[in-house]
Amino acid sequence: MANRKQERLSLLQRQLQRIEQRVAQRERWSNELKSLQLASFVGGILLGILALFLFRPLGLLVFIAAIATLILAINRNNKVDRSYVKFQILHHFYQTQIARVELDWEQLPPEPFDDHYKDHPFELDLDITGGRSLHRLTNTAISFEGAQLLRDWLLSRVPDLDALHERQNIVCELTPLTRFRHKLALHSLHAARLSGYTLNAEGLPGWLEKEQGPGASLTTLVIGIVLAVVFYASLILYIAHLLSPLACIVALALSLIWFLLKREEIGYMADSVDYVSSTLAQLDAIFSYLESYPYKRHQHLKQLCEPFYLHPDKRPSVLLRQLSRLATQVSMQRSAEVWLAVNALIPMGMYVSRRWQRSKSLLAETLPAWLDAWYELEALCSLANFAYLNPEYTLPQVLPEKQAPGGRCYEAKGLGHPLLAAESKVLNDFSLSNAGDIMLITGSNMAGKSTFLRALGINLCLAYAGGPVNAASLQVTPFETYACIKVTDSVTDGYSYFYAEVRRLKGLLERVAQKPPYPLFFLIDEIFKGTNNRERLIGSNAYIHELVGKRCVGAISTHDLELVRLADVLPEVKNYHFQEEVIKGKMVFDYKLRSGPSPTTNALKIMALEGLPTRVYPLDSGGSIPAYGD
Numbered sequence: 001m002a003n004r005k006q007e008r009l010s011l012l013q014r015q016l017q018r019i020e021q022r023v024a025q026r027e028r029w030s031n032e033l034k035s036l037q038l039a040s041f042v043g044g045i046l047l048g049i050l051a052l053f054l055f056r057p058l059g060l061l062v063f064i065a066a067i068a069t070l071i072l073a074i075n076r077n078n079k080v081d082r083s084y085v086k087f088q089i090l091h092h093f094y095q096t097q098i099a100r101v102e103l104d105w106e107q108l109p110p111e112p113f114d115d116h117y118k119d120h121p122f123e124l125d126l127d128i129t130g131g132r133s134l135h136r137l138t139n140t141a142i143s144f145e146g147a148q149l150l151r152d153w154l155l156s157r158v159p160d161l162d163a164l165h166e167r168q169n170i171v172c173e174l175t176p177l178t179r180f181r182h183k184l185a186l187h188s189l190h191a192a193r194l195s196g197y198t199l200n201a202e203g204l205p206g207w208l209e210k211e212q213g214p215g216a217s218l219t220t221l222v223i224g225i226v227l228a229v230v231f232y233a234s235l236i237l238y239i240a241h242l243l244s245p246l247a248c249i250v251a252l253a254l255s256l257i258w259f260l261l262k263r264e265e266i267g268y269m270a271d272s273v274d275y276v277s278s279t280l281a282q283l284d285a286i287f288s289y290l291e292s293y294p295y296k297r298h299q300h301l302k303q304l305c306e307p308f309y310l311h312p313d314k315r316p317s318v319l320l321r322q323l324s325r326l327a328t329q330v331s332m333q334r335s336a337e338v339w340l341a342v343n344a345l346i347p348m349g350m351y352v353s354r355r356w357q358r359s360k361s362l363l364a365e366t367l368p369a370w371l372d373a374w375y376e377l378e379a380l381c382s383l384a385n386f387a388y389l390n391p392e393y394t395l396p397q398v399l400p401e402k403q404a405p406g407g408r409c410y411e412a413k414g415l416g417h418p419l420l421a422a423e424s425k426v427l428n429d430f431s432l433s434n435a436g437d438i439m440l441i442t443g444s445n446m447a448g449k450s451t452f453l454r455a456l457g458i459n460l461c462l463a464y465a466g467g468p469v470n471a472a473s474l475q476v477t478p479f480e481t482y483a484c485i486k487v488t489d490s491v492t493d494g495y496s497y498f499y500a501e502v503r504r505l506k507g508l509l510e511r512v513a514q515k516p517p518y519p520l521f522f523l524i525d526e527i528f529k530g531t532n533n534r535e536r537l538i539g540s541n542a543y544i545h546e547l548v549g550k551r552c553v554g555a556i557s558t559h560d561l562e563l564v565r566l567a568d569v570l571p572e573v574k575n576y577h578f579q580e581e582v583i584k585g586k587m588v589f590d591y592k593l594r595s596g597p598s599p600t601t602n603a604l605k606i607m608a609l610e611g612l613p614t615r616v617y618p619l620d621s622g623g624s625i626p627a628y629g630d
Helices: 002-054 056-102 134-138 144-154 161-174 178-191 203-209 218-239 245-261 273-292 299-304 316-334 336-345 348-389 449-465 497-513 533-547 561-569 603-609
Strands: 410-415 428-432 438-443 473-476 480-484 520-524 552-557 573-578 580-583 586-589
Touching: 002 056, 002 348, 056 178, 056 348, 134 144, 134 348, 134 449, 144 348, 144 449, 161 299, 161 348, 161 449, 178 273, 178 348, 203 273, 203 348, 218 245, 218 348, 245 336, 273 316, 273 348, 299 348, 316 336, 316 348, 336 348, 410 449, 428 449, 438 449, 438 533, 438 561, 449 473, 449 480, 449 520, 449 552, 480 497, 497 520, 497 533, 533 552, 533 561, 561 573, 586 603
Parallel strands: 438 552, 438 573, 480 520, 520 552
Antiparallel strands: 410 428, 410 473, 580 586
8 A cells, every 4th residue: 555655646746746847948939939030020120121112012911920920929828828827736736746646735725714623622632624624635625615514514513424424425436537626726726726715605695695686677678778779679670761860869868768767677787796706707617617517326425526517508607607798788787978879879787687697596596505515526636636645544444333243332353543654553452342441551651542542533534524534444323422632721711721620521521421322432642741740640530430420432542551451340441452562762763552551661771771860769758659549
């Protein structure tokens, strides 16, 4: 699998090199064509003037040739510039793809969200959002809403089995369809290039619902057409000397009066025409591609994209372009004088308002389905792209509780953390067999306890989103995830670190007491580390006793070795540990999970290796050091 990932990285790098060559080539062509334009303009004028003095017809030919050369050079340069823009977008796309493989955070697009859900039970603990987060690594959506949908999937507290299985089916179909995914991404990037590679179309539904007048009725339009015909007929008769000019003026005045009387019925349509025109043009390129793609045997993808092609008279290529053309005519309404003059001659306002309202009504029926399908497809393409770039990852089996083999509720082989580089990642096998089990993890500082807890949680988030997980295999039943790993104090709310930790742990007990639809899967790192060792031991002991036997399962890491004795009195508690070695004066960690309590500690070793004093001094008059926990 590592070879497959390297092969894909090498392929992306070769493609990026070819694109860089083509970008450089088009820069060279553009410079040459600009030089040709300047030479045609300046040289044509000078040679033309000289030729006029020698032989006038020759001078005219020189001017014509210079103008023709200039026009051809301008047209060619415009084509080169358009091609240059497309290759620049391709360059950005492949550079980002390579950054995703190499975890080069500096080259990844920024996270589109700068906020977090208040009191979310695992968003920050598991690095789901943020600067170096799972969402930023996986998200390829160009629309804000597509990125938001992916975020919501990853942060879902209660998994929806039917929905995630459907997502898995589409991700399976999308993963090998690199051409489809890449072309869709390039169409989207090209459409959004002027807005910083993000696209927000949510203003369109609001605009469609906004009242802008009822639109001209058929009767109003027919009368307007009749009055226009009368005016042009009188004009023709006047030119033929069969009518006086007064008849033409009267006919024109009647047409103008009819337009003025119906202005309210026509309505004002140009209030947001620029936004509508630009957004429709952006969506047209994307939706038309989805409309014309041959889905063939990809049934799940085909079903998702049905809104784009199912009804021939309501396809994007019909409705969006129709409304875009009307928007150009509507833009004349901004100039009252021009609009008045045009409508005095032809009933354009009546015709356009009628077509405008009809097109808006049709678009209001179809656009929500298009947008929903597009947003979902973007989120699914993000997961499929993640699977493609990481061929060693697998789609998990998420089974109902009753179907779990042997009652196992979380069984993973080769489990790793997707936010760690491949060269520094260590994979572990893991299994929790029964509801109510608690995994107690001990071990030295820096041995890997926190990373392992995060790996357990972040892969659950991927599994419940419908995406691939960083494991050779994973079978899991539905859980509601809850974490207490990266708790921080709050200056604004007046919370100390310890109090923030207490609130989070209290929230876990309260949620368990509420009897949620699925068992809670909890992850607690260094329980009660915000207080002294005596009270930490008492509190941890009581807390674990409170969790045992409840509708929950999970893992707790601790430095308190006395807690491992709980396994002797509580059969639900299982001890595991990470260990280290000192080799040639350096701490060496293998980050492998092992059964049983930790046999070693390393705090004093680390202090000694860094040159800090570790001599033992008595703490009481008797010359002894109190036992741990006294």
